[in-house]
Every structure is written in structure tokens, then in C-alpha cells.
Amino acid sequence: MRILILRSRSTGGYVFYPRVAEPLTGATDLEWVEPSGIGTVYSTTVIRQKPPTPDYNLALIDLAEGPRMMSRVEGIAPDKVQIGMRVKAKVIREKDASLVVFEPA
């Protein structure tokens, strides 16, 4: 399973979420490219649940290519995720859909 985001051929700018034109430039010459999958945690929180339902992480990830996306960091306790942490993307299956999450790089 691959991760793909959009990039403008003329401006070189990366675009996430997918849309028909690059923000601001309006460039429509967008193509699907595979990002490095490397990112940095821009902010993080823990959504607290009533026990025994486990708490879970919610984070904003700055992709190395530029765009920021909401996701979560797994493979580490949700309250141990820190701003500035380097993370790497992976694709999981959840509720019959593919989902991009991150784990410490």
C-alpha cells in the first residue's frame, strides 16, 4: 500500500488534501507523487476516554514535503508523543478503510 499526495509540475509545490488546483497559484497541473513518509510532530494531544476504553493520540504532522495533516502517532504511549518528534508514515487498515498513521522514526 503506497501513500500518494499531489504535486504541481510547474511550481513544484506539494498539495494535501487532494483538490483540483494548488492553493494560491491555482496551478492545475497536479500529479500524484510518493512522499518520503517522513514528518515532524507539529502538535499533539491525548483524547481521554472513559476506562476501560483506551485513550488515543491525535496529532498534526508536518510532512517533510511541506503539507501538514491530521493523524496520530502509534507504537508509543499517546501521552509520550512530543512536539518536534520525527515520525514515519505507515498505512493501516481500520474500519474497512486505509489510514495513514505515524510511528516514531
Added chain:
Amino acid sequence: MLDTFPRAATAIVGAATYGLGEAPGFGNFDLAALASLRALALAGLKPSDVDGLGIVVMDEALSALNFAEYLGIQPRFIDNCRTGGSSFQIQAGIAALALASGQCDVMLIAYGSNQRSSAGKLVSSSRPSPWESPYRPLRPISGYALAAARHMHEFGTTKLQLGAVAVAARQWAQRNPDAFMREELTLDAYLAARMVADPFSTRDCCLVTDGAAAVVMVRADRAPALCRRPAYLLGAAHETTHREIAAMPSLTVSGTAAAAKRAFEQAHIGIADVDVVELYDAFTINTILFLEDMGFCRKGEGGPFVASGAIAPGGSLPVNTNGGGLSCTHPGMYGLFTIVEATQQLMGVCGERQIAEVDVAIAHGNGGELSSEAVLVLGSEATLSEA
């Protein structure tokens, strides 16, 4: 082109709330109508006098049409702007243009919600983002929690400083008989509250209440005949930065910075002229963020500023004198309530929480997840000669 907002060309001559807290048995438009009748009566007016209407309710996209019909009026100017909690500041700014250009003569802006009695939780009026909802964000709390976490990371803001915002709001609420939560809130009780989304506990989050509010605006030349102490609209500006929190350019600078700069310039005021600030405190971080953005302290120094006691009763800058969204009321969209409180402070009718000698009051609105920020500058008669 130069910004030629019509400074002090219009004024609020009636401002009222209705059913703050719990108002079972009433629908959204019932509550909005009851607040409207109160606001109109304060100016000696009735629904048939209204020819300009602004409203938005959570669950009806065409609210202005519904409410015009409800009141039995056929307005010649209407505004259904819906940017969330900032809608009413934006409507007031546009109303100033409409009134000043003769598009209408009496503008009513209203809001009502029975969300606590009908749903018991925040009623959403917007579809979730398909790019965010799979990660189960706790909207809108998690968006603001992410902003708070980032503020703590960049500037060393602490949980205790967030707590100072909650405690100050409660201390003001204790001076407001209409506030929903008035029992004492200590910092210890704040710290012991159940965590919801780090760094927020329940006491960092606004209330879920019923409630309604309304204001009546006319041109300034007519205002003194309708109201002893009108609240003149000196400046009105707003700024949109994003919809979803992931698209916010910086989580530690909101559109309030740009909006306040423009509104203050329109009003010919600086922060030293401001006597009272009513801002949209949906969450404790909001107060810190917006005070910084407006320039009452430097960016990053909002935490120490609020922890110094500056914004609490007796402090140097009265903020959210009604108790705010945190302790007074938060019926889904709170923006109109800051306008009412700022107006009532200018009118001198706030009882135990009244600030002495108010000439300039700020009424701030916030919509979405720090997405739409709007600032009104309201002034007393004394500010008219300063232009």
C-alpha cells in the same frame, strides 16, 4: 483602497439576553424572539420597526428567512452570514455599512439556542472533514487543545496559567446573577477536573447551555433619541485563516491579530484606550491567545499576563466581565453575547460587575476552530469627538 469604515456612524441602542443556562420548552427561534423583544423594548421599538435583520442559528441554514417570518416582518436588508461564533460581529460590521448607506434604518441581530435542553451537548452545524474524522478528533475541543499544546511548547505556557483564565472567568461570573456557573472555582479544583483532551480538562472548556441574545442598531444621529447611553460602533473587522485546524498557518497566532489591527485603526484607538475586553473564550487558551493577538501583551507572554491577576476582578484589564463562555453561557455560538456584554458595560447597567468609566469596549468573536476571528470596537459618546 483606503479602509473608510464609517466610524461612529451607527450605534447599538438596545442589547439583551434571554434564557441563559436552561430554557426548556422553547425552540431556537422562540428564544431569539424573546431576546429580540427585550432589546427592541429597551429602545422603545417593536418588531414592525425592524427593516434590517441578521441572525444565524445552529440547525437552520436559512435562519434569516425563518426568523423574518417568525417576527412577521419583510426586511429590506438581510444577513445570514454563518462563520460560527464570529457571525454576529461580522453581521454588525456589515450592518454598519448598510445603515450608513440607507439600506435599512433599524437593524436587529439575534441568536437563540436550546442546545442544552434539546441535545445536552454542542450541536454541530458543519460536516466533519473526511481528512480528519478517521482520526476521531473531539471537535471542536481537540483543535483548541492542539493550539494550547503548541503554545505551551513554544512559550512555556503552563497548565496553571490556563487555570488562571478559568478562575478569573468564574470570579466574574460570581458577580453576574445571570451566569450559569457561579460556585467558587479554586485552582486546586481546576487541576483536579477530569481530563478531556490534553492539556484541557472539563474546566478548560466552555459550558453547554441554552440562551439567546439580541442587539438593535440604528444610525448615530437617531441613537440619542432611543437610548440614554448608546454604544457607538467605532470599528469592525474580521479575518479568515482556515477551516480545519490542520490548515491553520500557525497555531499560536490567530486571525484576531490582523482583525484587531484593522478595527483599532478604524476606531482611532490604541490598546491603552480600551477599558474592557469581551472575548470569545470557548477554551482557556483562547483568552491568552486573543489578548496577545490584540496586543495587550507580547506574543508568548499571555500566560504570565493572565496569571498576574490582570484580567480578574480588580485587575488592570477587565476581561469577560459576564463570566464568559467558560462560566456564564455558551449556547453553541457565543459571539453575540460578547457584543451584549460590551454594550451593557458602555451603558453602565452591569450591576455588581460594572466597570467604572467605560468609554471603549472590545467585543470579539471566534468561529470554527480559530478559523474566523472578528473584532468590534464600541465606544461611548465621549469617543465621538476623538475622530
